[in-house]
Amino acid sequence: MAELHSLRPAVPGVRLVPPAEPDAQVRVELRNLTRDFVLPEGIFRAVDNVSLSVREGEFVSLIGPSGSGKSTILNMIPGLLESTSGDILIDGQPVTSGGVAEKVGYVFQKDTCYPWRTAKQNIALGLEVAGVPKAVREARVMEAIDKAGLSGFENAYPKMLSGGMRQRVSLMRTLIMRPGILLMDEPFGALDTHTKLEMHKLLLDVWESERQTVLFVTHDLGEAITLSDRIVLLSARPGRVKDIFEVKLPRPRDAVRIRESAQYATLFSEIWHSLGEEFVKGKAE
Ligand SMILES: Nc1ncnc2c1ncn2[C@@H]1O[C@H](COP(=O)(O)OP(=O)(O)OP(=O)(O)O)[C@@H](O)[C@H]1O
Ligand SMILES: [Mg+2]
16 A cells, blocks of 8 residues: 555646546445434434445545435444445455454544644554554654644644644544545534635645545535545435436646636536435425
């Protein structure tokens, strides 16, 4: 797998890594995934018969209204939550067979910084647990700090950092473990528009160089178009795959300029209509 210290800024106009090929290896596969919850009033289906696959190096977004089962799906992939029926395969192996943890990185909506550790110590956490020698750890952490634009704040505690900075710390703490598969659950959902764009730039920059296989949950369509190769649209409760859209905008992408392009506008209005129907249905329930 590519190393974090090989991260470098995307060179404008130059594709560093070829796009995910249609015949690239499938890394994450969901087959007829269903999840029910047992409530006092009866059995409630949150996710209904969802099938999708994410290929090596592909960036796929899962979009849908609140309650459409996005987090439920994401939580089932590494086995944080059991499925009611259906299969989840990572590199062709059922997740129940183990060995998933070291392949998968998970970034949550809320930053998960420990308040008693500095930015540097938070980012180093996984490396410490993995027993990586101090000198190697230090070098990799400082590189991540630099990459995330956190230089000068490495010894700051989370309460001294802005929300965007804390989320960068959380992101880097996951990326520094070099997961080949990245699961992200609305990681920028709590951020203001400007900070969100900064995070898109950072994530695009890292991903253009490293090409992790990403499944990214959001209900922000602009974010999904900016980042993704494909967008999987879920219906309102229970979550079913309603539509899948290809995003063929050229890469590397500029998180700000891309929103000015005609292709972006066309894609946005095409998906918006379908997504809007589900927002209305979700609200009506
Ligand atoms: N542990 C649980 N017990 C009962 N119901 C649950 C549980 N977890 C989720 N649900 C229900 O399953 C449905 C899907 O929830 P989920 O959190 O996956 O939605 P989501 O698409 O991630 O929504 P949001 O965009 O608001 O994060 C919701 O109706 C939710 O109330
Ligand atoms: Mg959610």
